[in-house]
Amino acid sequence: MSIPAEAFFLTPGFNGTLQHEIQQMVAEGILRGRFRAGEKLPSSRRLARHLGVSRITVTLAYTELVSGDYLTARGRSGYYVSETAPTQPDFKMDDRPRQDNVNWERVVGRRFSRHEAPAKPQNWHEFPFPFIYGQVDVSLFDHQNWRQCALRALGKRDFEVLTDDFYERDDPMLIEYIMRSILPRRGISARPEEIILTMGAQNALWLTAQVLIGSGRKTAVENPCYPGLRAILDQLGTEVTPVDVDAEGLPPDALPAGVEVVFTTASHHCPTNATMPIARRSALLERAGREDFLVIEDDYEFEMSFLKSAVPALKSLDRGGRVIYVGSFSKSLFPGLRLGYLVASEAFVREVRALRAAMLRHPPGHIQRTVAYFLSLGHYDALINRLGQAYKRRRTVMDEAISAHGLAIAGQGAFGGSSFWMRAPESVDTDLLAARLRSRGVLIEPGRVFFAPGTAPRNYYRLAYSSIPQNRIPEGIGIIAETIAESGPSQAA
Known part of the structure; x- marks a missing residue:
């Protein structure tokens, strides 16, 4: 039996090429059982004429469907639905109306949705x-070289990076580049054991807070500060003291007595953009050593120092291992990438690595390798x-x-x-x-x-x-x- 060309029609506004749309129409028809094994597809010439597209577009779509085992080519006879084409599970969907009879106010033990976040419309x-x-202006991004790096990362040579489970580890190529090129720009020296990749800075702050902060532990944050950090700390039930910033950022003398963990955006305060001077950074580290507390440095936007060179990171002045450094590629590459990193003492990174492994193992391997190529080939700079x-x-x-x-x-x-x-x-x-x-x-x-x-x-x-x-x-x-x-x-x- 032949499938008529009239069984296919193009959908206005389809998000993709004409070739991909034709592939999708055929594949969906097979998966939903409308087109059955052994049935003949319209000739490429006939379908192209019906849809108003070029014949080569239909031929390429058919070729891709053959490679995916949806279709089989029979010499001069044409294309047929493959006998071994993928199929949907053989059971009937239950289309009865569904109800939600769960009292979620009673069942949910903790409330994570009550924290107010900045309203940013998707459109x-x-x-x-x-x-x-x-957000970024996509016209400024290097799409061509990013695509080439992505294709290289998806190639046969790097296939193990794409497919293997790293368990608790990260891509050594990316770690090496961060260690030898990114961190020295901030005056930071670190070993591979002191670096771990995260799903962006937000994830890095969450991991850090989970490892360090328990209920009742005294924590200080800048006021104002990054709202996502306050949401994390509120969930942990810790005692949070807001410390008002001034024109030079967080004043160390204003920190409360007995504080155990301090969060700061020293180089580029969020949201006021203030930069903490070297003297104040030294004073903060001196007090941290004297009173035995830790400092978490979120060093976002250091790359955007186009007026004059950025001040070295707070971590670069740290000689006692008290600073935990948070970096991210979300602002320098693009926010949807969701890739960041933590730099800290090996003992701390070991605990973060174990927590990350229990939650998501590691960021996707092909993303790590794509970024590694993009950085190492000079495209990032x-x-x-x-x-x-x-x-x-x-x-x-x-x-x-x-x-x-x-x-x-x-x-x-x-x-x-x-x-x-x-x-x-x-x-x-x-x-x-x-x-x-x-x-x-x-x-x-x-x-x-x-x-x-x-x-x-x-x-x-x-x-x-x-x-x-x-x-x-x-x-x-x-x-x-x-x-x-x-x-x-x-x-x-």
Whole structure:
């Protein structure tokens, strides 16, 4: 029996090539039982004419389906559904309506969804003025070389890296590059046993907190700080003391007595962009040694030091093994990569490695090897240079627009970065401001979620320039200034 060409039709908006869409149509027809073993497919010429595509597109789709054992080619006779084609399990789906009769409020022992996080819409690409932090302008990324590195990582030579279970280990090529090229840029020397890969900085902070912090353990965080860190610590039930930062970051003298763990973004404070000077770093380490506490350094965005060279990492000054260093490729490559690393004493890394193994074993091998190639072949350094130049131009344009419209900068960073920390008039609630701006195509980040509960002023917000084209920045800033002026005292906090 022959399958008619009319059984196939193209779907508008399909996310893929015409060849892939034809492959999917045939494969789904076989898997769902509409096309049965031995049935003949339409000729490539006939199907191409029916769908309005080139004949070679259909031929390539059929060829791929033959290699996947969905089809078989019979000389001049044509293509047929393979006798050994994949099939769906032979049972009938239960289509009766389903109900959820579980009382989840009673069953769930711990609540993880109650912590408030910054609202970042998934469709931010659709907004003309997205001043959203942590996202990237894909036009700046080196797609071609990344693709070549990915293909190389998927090749036969590296197939074991793709398929093997590393258990507790990481890709030695990537660890070697981090150890010999990335860390020396921060003044850090480490052995392979002192480095472990994580699923981004968030995962690194979670692993660190799980290993170090128990219920009742006294912990200090910066105020304001990265909201994801506060969510982690809240889940652990630890005693968290927020310490207000100033223009030079975390003041060591303000730490509470008896503190056991201190979290800091010393080189580029989140979200104010303040940089802790060397003298203050030395004072923090001196107090850590005297009072026997640990310091977790989240060194995000150090690569974006395009105004002047970054200050060496806090970890580079550490001679007592008290600093645990968190690094990430999420900001320098792209956030969806979810790849970071921890650097610390071997005894600590051993415990983190065991915890990671119990949770996810290790980050995917092909991702590790792709990044290793991208770094080792020099593409990473070229990308950082390109990003730095682009961000510098955008920063200059934004700085000029902010000044021209009379907006107030609360923190802009001396070395670079990708955002400005802003302060609106005290009468302006930036949560309400963000809602008004969103209706006008502008996305900003209200600052309230960065502060500890009960300490949050309502008039701070963050503007990033990594995700918005340079030519749209002045108009977007103009809309922000206009909306703030329209807000008036009716938005008093």
